[in-house]
Amino acid sequence: MNNKKEIKLEFKNYNEDNENYCRYCIFNLKGEFILYTTTKMIWIYSTTKNSKWKCKKVYEIPEDVKFISLSKYDKLFLYSNNYICEWNIPTEKSTRIIYNEDYNYKVSNILKLFVIKSIL
Numbered sequence: 001m002n003n004k005k006e007i008k009l010e011f012k013n014y015n016e017d018n019e020n021y022c023r024y025c026i027f028n029l030k031g032e033f034i035l036y037t038t039t040k041m042i043w044i045y046s047t048t049k050n051s052k053w054k055c056k057k058v059y060e061i062p063e064d065v066k067f068i069s070l071s072k073y074d075k076l077f078l079y080s081n082n083y084i085c086e087w088n089i090p091t092e093k094s095t096r097i098i099y100n101e102d103y104n105y106k107v108s109n110i111l112k113l114f115v116i117k118s119i120l
Helices: none
Strands: 022-027 033-037 041-047 053-060 066-070 075-080 083-088 093-099
Touching: 022 066, 033 066
Parallel strands: none
Antiparallel strands: 022 033, 033 041, 041 053, 066 075, 075 083, 083 093
């Protein structure tokens, strides 16, 4: 990666009522650029042969799920139903990793944490 090279992205606001700004971004180990935006969307960009950046996938995070962080290992960390969850971007599978015992919460469905919708 060349730090002095400008990156231009094709970027469309899917939610026309809200402005869409980047809140968090990171490069993963494959050199893909991953963005988290104010409209609770994850955008994944990769380079083409002519060094242009193209959006290859967009995910929408549910309203009741809170973003924590992204990692260069294609992991998305989220907070949902008193759990900190890890969501694997390539496999689209989620795993609970920490439970907040301060809340008296009963888990009714332990198999399905939340659904992250793919837009592209």
